[in-house]
Amino acid sequence: MSEGNMSYGKLSETKLPENKLTETKRPSAEKVGAVAVVGGTHGNELTGIFTVKHWQKNQLFLQYPEFQIEFLLANQAAIKDNKRYLEHDLNRCFKQSDLQDSDKKNREQVLAKQINQQLGPKGDSRVDFIVDLHTSTAKMQTNIVLITMDEFHLKLAAYLKSELPDVVITSETQLMDDHHFLCSIAPKGIVIEVGPTPQGSLDGIIFEKTNLALRKTLEFVNLYNQGTLPELGEELEVMSYFSKLYFPTDSAEEICATVHPELIGNDYSKISAGTPIFKDFFGEDILYEGADAHVAFVNEAAYYDQKIAMCLCNPLSYSLTTLQPLDSEKSSAKNEH
Numbered sequence: 125m126s127e128g129n130m131s132y133g134k135l136s137e138t139k140l141p142e143n144k145l146t147e148t149k150r151p152s153a154e155k156v157g158a159v160a161v162v163g164g165t166h167g168n169e170l171t172g173i174f175t176v177k178h179w180q181k182n183q184l185f186l187q188y189p190e191f192q193i194e195f196l197l198a199n200q201a202a203i204k205d206n207k208r209y210l211e212h213d214l215n216r217c218f219k220q221s222d223l224q225d226s227d228k229k230n231r232e233q234v235l236a237k238q239i240n241q242q243l244g245p246k247g248d249s250r251v252d253f254i255v256d257l258h259t260s261t262a263k264m265q266t267n268i269v270l271i272t273m274d275e276f277h278l279k280l281a282a283y284l285k286s287e288l289p290d291v292v293i294t295s296e297t298q299l300m301d302d303h304h305f306l307c308s309i310a311p312k313g314i315v316i317e318v319g320p321t322p323q324g325s326l327d328g329i330i331f332e333k334t335n336l337a338l339r340k341t342l343e344f345v346n347l348y349n350q351g352t353l354p355e356l357g358e359e360l361e362v363m364s365y366f367s368k369l370y371f372p373t374d375s376a377e378e379i380c381a382t383v384h385p386e387l388i389g390n391d392y393s394k395i396s397a398g399t400p401i402f403k404d405f406f407g408e409d410i411l412y413e414g415a416d417a418h419v420a421f422v423n424e425a426a427y428y429d430q431k432i433a434m435c436l437c438n439p440l441s442y443s444l445t446t447l448q449p450l451d452s453e454k455s456s457a458k459n460e461h
């Protein structure tokens with residue numbers, strides 16, 4: 125919304141008819157003009173950090189001249205220390221209420237406010253679209269995390285799913301309105317979170333998958349801006365989170381069981397009442413007691429600080445026409461196949 129206004133002004137001076145003004149107007153606000161690609165929101169997730177550095181050094185963004193791309197290494201101090209965060213998880217600091225709270229002043233809370241000024245501010249953001257690169261130690265594959273379910277995000281997800289072999293779409297939308305992720309600063313934002321890979325190291329396959337997902341995302345932005353999206357089908361399956369399972373703990377509140385070995389590496393598999401989910405330190409199975417669910421972030425290393433053993437989600441199908449979830453009866457019947 126900057127340079128274009130000049131020609132707009134000149135047109136006004138020459139007093140062209142109203143309809144001419146409309147025709148020469150810059151792309152509508154709906155189009156994506158500025159993209160921020162972010163790595164190092166978690167300082168020990170090296171794939172995103174080195175992807176950002178690689179793209180900057182080699183000016184790979186020049187391959188996408190139709191819109192602006194900028195890069196950010198979000199938590200430099202944590203990157204230096206090879207830690208997820210120093211005092212507070214940065215990717216939990218971007219609720220509007222927290223950004224405006226002057227009492228929130230630990231290192232990451234202050235950093236969040238700076239990043240909000242740099243890319244945002246949230247609610248009136250300079251940047252249109254934020255792509256935040258993460259990794260998981262769990263076998264989450266090419267996990268595209270959505271926090272907004274509108275036409276742009278659902279179609280982007282459908283596009284990535286159609287273009288790449290191992291994309292799984294997950295959604296946190298059920299959990300909060302004012303989201304705490306960094307990518308929530310802009311009106312459009314996703315997390316690309318690929319796994320499994322250990323923290324603090326690079327894995328060639330994970331690096332390649334991340335870069336492919338980033339490229340396909342930027343490719344989508346072009347198609348979206350030009351109004352030339354391909355046919356993306358009728359429905360999109362999104363794994364929607366609804367709960368978490370915590371590790372069993374003893375009287376000292378210390379973890380006293382491992383995730384059950386049969387669940388490791390089986391992210392997105394289904395568990396039902398009676399499925400062994402933990403093995404206690406004496407070797408006894410601990411069985412799941414809840415309603416049918418699918419597991420994700422199984423044994424995720426980053427969640428041990430909160431003693432979270434896995435997250436629970438279930439598939440929900442969205443219509444790509446109405447952009448609404450299809451009725452749950454139909455979804456669950458379909459999932460029996």
Ligand SMILES: [Zn+2]
Binds near residue numbers: 258
């Ligand atoms: Zn992360």
